Amino acid sequence: MAETLTLGKALNAGLRKALESDPKVILAGEDIGKLGGVFRITEGLQATFGEDRVIDSPLAESGIVGTAIGMAMRGYRPVVEIQFDGFVFPAYDQIVTQLAKIHHRTRGQLKVPVVVRIPYGGGIGAVEHHSESPEAYFAHTTGLKVVTCANANDAYWMIQQVIASDDPYIFLEPKRRYHDRGEVDTESEPLTLHAARVAREGSDLTLLCYGPMVKTCLQVADAAAEEGRSLEVVDLRTLSPIDMATVVTSVHRTSRAVVVHEAQVSYGIGAELAARLSEQCFYDMEAPVLRVGGYDVPYPPSRVEEEYLPDLDRILDAVDRSFAY
Amino acid sequence: MSDTPDSGLVQLLTPEGERVEHPDFSFPGDDEMIAGFLRDMVIARRIDSEGTALQRQGQLGLWASMTGQEAAQVGSGRAAKKQDYVVPSYRETAVAWVRGLDPVALSAVFRGVDLGAWAGNDGNFHPYTMVVGSQALHAVGYAMGITADGATATGNPDTDEAVLAFFGDGATSQGDVNEALVFSSSFQSPIVFLCQNNQWAISVPTTRQSRIPIARRADGFGMPGIRVDGNDVLASFAVTSWALDRARAGEGPAFIEAFTYRMGAHTTSDDPTKYRLNAELESWKLKDPIERVRAYLRRSGSVAASFFDDLAAQADDVAADFRSRTLALADPLLEDSFDLVHAEATEHIIEQKAAYIDYASSFEEE
Numbered sequence: 001m002a003e004t005l006t007l008g009k010a011l012n013a014g015l016r017k018a019l020e021s022d023p024k025v026i027l028a029g030e031d032i033g034k035l036g037g038v039f040r041i042t043e044g045l046q047a048t049f050g051e052d053r054v055i056d057s058p059l060a061e062s063g064i065v066g067t068a069i070g071m072a073m074r075g076y077r078p079v080v081e082i083q084f085d086g087f088v089f090p091a092y093d094q095i096v097t098q099l100a101k102i103h104h105r106t107r108g109q110l111k112v113p114v115v116v117r118i119p120y121g122g123g124i125g126a127v128e129h130h131s132e133s134p135e136a137y138f139a140h141t142t143g144l145k146v147v148t149c150a151n152a153n154d155a156y157w158m159i160q161q162v163i164a165s166d167d168p169y170i171f172l173e174p175k176r177r178y179h180d181r182g183e184v185d186t187e188s189e190p191l192t193l194h195a196a197r198v199a200r201e202g203s204d205l206t207l208l209c210y211g212p213m214v215k216t217c218l219q220v221a222d223a224a225a226e227e228g229r230s231l232e233v234v235d236l237r238t239l240s241p242i243d244m245a246t247v248v249t250s251v252h253r254t255s256r257a258v259v260v261h262e263a264q265v266s267y268g269i270g271a272e273l274a275a276r277l278s279e280q281c282f283y284d285m286e287a288p289v290l291r292v293g294g295y296d297v298p299y300p301p302s303r304v305e306e307e308y309l310p311d312l313d314r315i316l317d318a319v320d321r322s323f324a325y
Numbered sequence: 326m327s328d329t330p331d332s333g334l335v336q337l338l339t340p341e342g343e344r345v346e347h348p349d350f351s352f353p354g355d356d357e358m359i360a361g362f363l364r365d366m367v368i369a370r371r372i373d374s375e376g377t378a379l380q381r382q383g384q385l386g387l388w389a390s391m392t393g394q395e396a397a398q399v400g401s402g403r404a405a406k407k408q409d410y411v412v413p414s415y416r417e418t419a420v421a422w423v424r425g426l427d428p429v430a431l432s433a434v435f436r437g438v439d440l441g442a443w444a445g446n447d448g449n450f451h452p453y454t455m456v457v458g459s460q461a462l463h464a465v466g467y468a469m470g471i472t473a474d475g476a477t478a479t480g481n482p483d484t485d486e487a488v489l490a491f492f493g494d495g496a497t498s499q500g501d502v503n504e505a506l507v508f509s510s511s512f513q514s515p516i517v518f519l520c521q522n523n524q525w526a527i528s529v530p531t532t533r534q535s536r537i538p539i540a541r542r543a544d545g546f547g548m549p550g551i552r553v554d555g556n557d558v559l560a561s562f563a564v565t566s567w568a569l570d571r572a573r574a575g576e577g578p579a580f581i582e583a584f585t586y587r588m589g590a591h592t593t594s595d596d597p598t599k600y601r602l603n604a605e606l607e608s609w610k611l612k613d614p615i616e617r618v619r620a621y622l623r624r625s626g627s628v629a630a631s632f633f634d635d636l637a638a639q640a641d642d643v644a645a646d647f648r649s650r651t652l653a654l655a656d657p658l659l660e661d662s663f664d665l666v667h668a669e670a671t672e673h674i675i676e677q678k679a680a681y682i683d684y685a686s687s688f689e690e691e
Binding site: 026052057058060062063065066067068069070071072073074075076078090093094097098101103104105106107108109110111113142143145165166167194241242244 | 439440441442443444445451452454456459461462463464465466467468469470471473474500501504505507508511661662664665666667668669671672673674
């Protein structure tokens with residue numbers, strides 16, 4: 001059955017489904033109970049499932065993740081919410097030194113199926129620490145898997161898929177797309193979790209993007225089409241592991257690639273993609289892989305964030321530069 | 326409780342080996358049980374000295390000695406029941422011993438052949454965590470899981486479960502330990518925190534961690550805090566048993582400060598003569614946890630004259646076995662690491678493993 005939902009409501013429906021289908025699933029985080037989370041993603045869930053399964057946590061991010069690890073060791077599947085991207089760092093130690101490593105350290109005897117949900121990215125006019133894109137920190141940590149959804153259907157399915165997995169996941173939610181509506185197909189089989197998706201087919205250049213930038217890149221492809229350029233848009237969906245087969249297939253055909261993300265360009269997902277494409281597609285490409293991202297400055301005051309964040313003009317400019325080679 | 330360093334300690338056996346009364350706690354066991362405690366302490370100390378020797382001989386990369394802390398570890402470890410989950414820090418050699426863990430599982434970690442793969446052992450003894458204090462949160466989360474399972478506070482002390490979590494005085498400065506205390510108190514989790522105050526966090530004294538006796542901090546978190554003479558195995562057992570019984574009965578967490586002393590270095594990497602006075606060590610030797618039990622048992626006449634010699638010989642046998650099996654540990658294969666990164670393997674790591682094996686085997690052919 002298909003229905004139209006916002007990305008936020010789709011996440012809520014996915015979480016509800018996960019709570020219904022497995023009694024071991026537990027949600028925890030600050031303000032997720034009565035309030036339903038500051039973005040209302042968990043709205044109504046405590047009323048249905050009770051305070052023991054939808055837990056209002058003390059205000060302590062390391063504690064939220066650290067206790068989730070302990071619950072997972074006891075056989076539960078905790079899904080914890082970090083209220084905003086910039087507040088994940090108090091929990092960073094638990095995520096990087098513990099959550100990511102425990103399976104390896106114990107030679108697979110302990111599984112820690114913890115999902116850390118993080119609303120991330122800018123564009124909502126927020127104050128400091130509320131607009132960041134920390135994905136590269138986590139993608140750089142072996143033992144973690146990092147995914148992000150860009151539309152309501154993926155939100156609904158991917159949250160259920162990561163909860164069902166025995167591995168720890170960082171689940172990034174593009175907060176400025178929470179209110180975007182899309183069709184959710186609750187019946188037919190979802191896409192494989194780690195598959196990238198060709199969001200728009202094109203023949204001249206591949207835009208590689210994920211999360212909040214997918215919508216922007218689709219707009220860029222529309223604009224480019226008016227100028228007679230056919231851009232393919234690939235939504236990575238999973239940042240670790242990256243579905244290189246889909247990426248390479250696309251770039252092999254188009255022979256040009258531009259990576260777009262909100263995070264600062266240096267040392268990021270774009271750098272990883274550029275390196276891998278130069279290894280795997282060197283002789284197929286007409287131009288070097290170009291990156292469009294946030295500048296290498298701290299996330300700026302929100303009054304100037306529109307200039308910091310990749311937009312149509314900056315991405316089209318990179319497209320032009322690619323064709324200029 | 327006054328604020329002098331060793332005030333307010335629960336003690337049931339003096340350094341001279343005399344049993345004493347305490348208004349709130351008493352030791353429920355007999356002399357046979359006490360002799361068993363002595364056996365555990367002597368063997369654990371012997372394993373510990375062998376571990377240090379193995380490191381000095383270049384056979385271990387590191388060893389974290391616990392000599393001096395045997396009573397705190399054996400007393401509390403023996404208080405935990407089989408169904409309880411014990412979460413150590415990284416110095417709990419004697420706890421591991423009483424939980425039935427093969428000591429070679431410990432030396433494997435310090436030899437660099439393993440990262441702590443004894444999860445799932447029959448003794449419910451959690452793997453070591455090297456990041457100071459992290460494990461306190463895991464312990465609380467586990468205890469929250471016990472509650473969610475309905476596996477505690479049923480009124481059946483033979484099946485009700487609790488968690489016993491260890492950390493040191495230095496760890497009490499860590500945010501994670503403080504967050505663990507908050508969470509456990511807020512959720513009234515079945516957990517006992519056992520802080521072994523061994524006076525030194527590497528080279529920094531407890532006074533740099535806390536201006537008040539550490540146990541008094543428990544009050545601020547809303548749970549009882551008890552200071553026990555950590556060199557008194559009877560008191561350590563009695564106090565931990567009380568706290569665990571309470572936790573299993575659904576009465577919430579408790580915090581125990583076992584006031585003790587690490588006689589050796591923090592690990593084999595540091596030199597305690599650089600940061601503490603010999604007189605301090607000498608004064609603590611007079612409070613040795615093993616000697617006072619020996620003195621008591623000699624006086625009580627409840628063990629045979631040969632008991633002590635037999636025990637020493639038994640400890641030597643354990644140590645010799647520990648040594649020989651430690652030396653026989655095979656190096657792990659790097660290629661196995663690739664399989665253990667995730668529960669569900671990824672293409673990328675499978676490809677990287679294949680490339681590594683190809684590369685490594687190219688040398689073998691030469």
